[in-house]
Amino acid sequence: MAERSFKKEVEQLRIGEGEVFNGEGILAVTKALLQSGVAYVGGYQGAPISHLMDVLTDARDVLDELGVHFETSASEAAAAAMGAASVNYPLRGAVTWKSTVGTNVASDALANLSSGGVKGGLVVIVGEDYGEGSSIMQERTHAFAMKSQMWMIDPPPHVASIVEAVEHAFELSEASNTPVFLQLRIRSCHVSGSFIASDNRKPPLSLREAAENPNRDTSRIVLPPASFLHEQEKVNQRWPAAVEYIQKHGLNKVFSGESQELGIIVQGGLYNTLIRTMERLGLADAFGKTRLPIYQLNVPYPLIDEEIESFCAGKQAVLLVEEGQPNYLEQNINSILRQHDTTTKLIGKGTFPKAGEYTSEVMRKGLISFVSRFEPGWQAPQDPLHSISALVAGIADHVPPRPPGLCIGCPERPVFTALKLMQKELGDFHISADIGCHLFSILPPFNMGNTTMGYGLGTAGASAFNTPSSKPPISIMGDGGFWHNGLTSGIGNAVFNKNDGLTIVIDNNYAAATGGQDLLSGKNEVRNRSTQHPIEKAVRGIGVDWARTVKTYDIGKMRSTLKEALSNKEKGPKVLVAQSECMLNRERREKPLVRKDIAAGKRVIQERFGVDEQTCTGDHACIRLSGCPSLTIKPNPDPLKSKPIAFVDNSCVGCGNCGEVAHEAVLCPSFYKGQIVFNPSGWDRMLWSVRSRVIGWLQAGTERRRLKMA
């Protein structure tokens, strides 16, 4: 069960010919897949396409009705390898992941698929995690398209265009026997909009029919001599076929404009930002009517030489809006122009920055520089920000950064608190971090973790430190990364190479960072999936002798187990499974139930923490060991004190971490835990009344004596 449910939205996937579909990009993509007669879908979650996986999971019934197989793959490599079903059979398939990281993982299978080619259309939907909001290294999937010769579609962020792109992608894939990348940029995934739907199509050939009538063609297997043949096929047959399809169906668009001298070539995905920026500069209106002709490059790979040549010919200069680096398009277009002896100047990087996201501000500068260079009479309108720039600069020191962090009550927090306390005692260790929520440990307040080498590679990232030392390396790995590849690349590797390091596997029942998707070690019963396979059992199975499972919130136990592992003299890796359910998902499940129980009159105890205003010192040591969003500060009410005091706000979920930290770090005695009884039983009420009376009597005595002295 993922963090966000699409149960209601997926009903729209059933609508038919002529009806209007209204929804987010990811839903529209799903509908487009069904309209295209897809037979199987697989993928691995990760922003920005996590929700595409969630939609597909929630659309189970619709998929079943159509006979579409959907798999939450173990990794992107597993998802890509699924595409093998399209090699021998006319089965359409789609796989999806976060790119470029997922594409890196998938590239072995992708390269094999592209070499042998496909019979059924295969679309690889990549969530291009680039620019603001991205969480990964800034690279381009474009490179993979070029090196394996897969085609790439980059539609504008517009729901109807995205749907069209999906449908064309299948056709293009089949016309050229080549897998096709469909690139969805971060903000395209959740762009809302509508399009006119068509009927869903059952796959013409079912998976079952294919399996029962196996078909085999050795020329499609990547083994000499076929592999040499494939290389020839790629350039001599598949490429020209693709060019023909793209041209014939007009996948790239030309928007004419009055200027004879100048033009703009833009990646499809950047078209909307370009138009809005041109509108601000008076070069276009908000409806796309432009003064400078625009060539909208919806298929950035392969380029269509003829289209490029005819767009550029006769123009003095053409501006290329190409985001990311290296400037593959610029190189490619320059070479096309050279080959055709076209003298048009191509203006790209240099006028635009070499690297970084092309936001509206960046485009504005680039456009101004381009147009004023070639139309000397042209004057850019005054920048509306110009007049206030000094004012805006003045608040720079008053806008605190707000980095992401672990959620309220997150079970990973106490693991890092324990690590921090352990390091206070034993000194700092080399900590190899991994991908997942736990990577927030590198930010304040924990500030720990040396490197991160990729999903599930925490332990492998420490494998070089396989040397006798008083400080064995510590690796962190999430359960997501563990099942993705960490079990073999990290744990198996450490067993085989006799590495003494400690791996902490954060086991919170879900692939939490990507939105709470289920896992092998998840505790929930999940329809169509096999769960509840303990991580400790897996590592013991692979040859680890020292393995412990500890509840994360028990900081004392966690700290002593860490120390035990680090001082253990036995050879071989130590694995500490830090177990507690992801609080975000737990709360999502439990909160409505608790509310219902309270409303139904059932006895419920809710816990919440608090800080005593009078005893808090305003030192905030507790916050430096926690960082929980609900543990915050407020002005000191004491007339004699000025430092803000710690304060637990309304959002506290009573996870218990604050109290544990106070105990383990020997902090001040300010924390208290409130246990609120809803719908108390008769016994509760009686006990409470007796206690209150006795305590009230004691209190009154103290108060009387106090007043006498006052």
Add this chain to the structure above:
Amino acid sequence: MEHKFERPLTVAIMALGGQGGGVLTKWLVDIAQSNGYLAQSTYVAGVAQRTGATVYCVELFPEKQMRESGREPVFTTYPVPGDVDLVVAGEFAETGRAIQKGFVTPNITTLIASTHRVYTITEKSAMGDGIIDQAPVVEVASKVARKFIAFDMEECAEQTGSIISSVMLGAIAASGALPFAREAFENTIRAGAKAVAANLAGFQAGFEQGSQTVAALGAAPARTRKVLSMPEAEGPNGKALLERIRRELPPSLQAIAAHGALRALDYQDVAYAGLYLDRLHQVIRYEQSLAAKKQASTEPDAVSHEVARELALQMCYEDTIRVAEIKTSGQRMRGVRSHLNVTQQQPAHVVEYFHPRFEELCDTLPRSLGKRMLQSNSARRWMQPFLGKGRNITTTNVIGYAQLTLLAKLKRWRRGTYRFTTQTRLIEDWLAHVQAAADTDYSLAIAQCIGMVKGYGDTYERGLHRYQQILSAVEELPPQRAAALTRQLNQAAQADEEGKVFAEALNKARLENHAG
């Protein structure tokens, strides 16, 4: 509304994790679509959930105009700086961020902001006061926005039992920035069929507040002196003390001295409060004598004021006795119940977290015994099993409450405890330093410096150690240099817990002193 649109209307929502920026976005899209507008929204999923800041973008365009012109507008997926009609910030620091991103421009942007703060981790984890002042943002916001509406939406939501999104929606409706009537907004909430009554109440509150022009914005937390008024005394002893203060002290110091004296009275007894005033008096006389010698700084009572404050805090240090007294007081128990938000008769148990160490135990023992114990390694070892871990005491059950009450009763023997001796020595030594400085500025710097000695456990020991290091580092320096260095080191001592910054500053000071 027969307005001709040149381009879509753009709304940027600056949201924090869990604030429901998605809910607000969906409402806006629904309102637009059910009122003849095309709408497009975009956001980056997941970032907000994990408490970072994120931007939702909504664009609107009249369907009728599109049909008539036969042209579809090109919607953007990210607000274009200089081109945003409405910015809604669900927290005040996000307002600054919106301005920085260029979303707020004169003549164009209506800016609606909640004035409450959700402090960032750097603000929260600072050792002292890390809160970043928002006053300059308030000032700039009112200059750069076409219209600036700001009030505490979080409070509105709490009071109406709704969510901040509905309050924001109310404020949006009231601002007139979107071409829809109030009913259109309300109908969308109704159509949502989820917590309708609460959301409408939140909407109503937001609408009312949003209709007024900029509400008086809460100023940033004061960094300067708190403005204090004379407290009331509860009994005859307190009244006598207040009278003495009125009689003997200059008016500008009366309020703070009264707070200090009553604190000492509550902490120990009337004699202790008298001692407080005697000690303060000395410092006042000292400062006046400096003033007579034309040594005064800008504020003629700066040293006395600081001493009045710090002396009270140092004299009312928190030992186990004081903690027990605070934890069992009726006022505190009422405060806890109000924090837990429970009804009159609702049972709510309160579990305290204590972790007294060997040192705290010795502190509370009679002077000589405490001292001997502290020096004895075997005693420490012997007590380890009892003090090695934290203890939970439930103050809402009789035994737990009685335990603490008994502990609080040790108050009458406090003067005989080990800690009282060491604390007295610390205070007297500090006061002597303050009065030996012979320069108001230097005196003030030392007076302020004792502020780092506070709290319990590590915090207390770290503070004490650093305070002593500072005093010995500045000893023997000429007053002006000493004053500046004391301040520098005081600041460095509170820069980080590990003390890296402090160690560096100290080292540098030593080198310079040596050279000089």
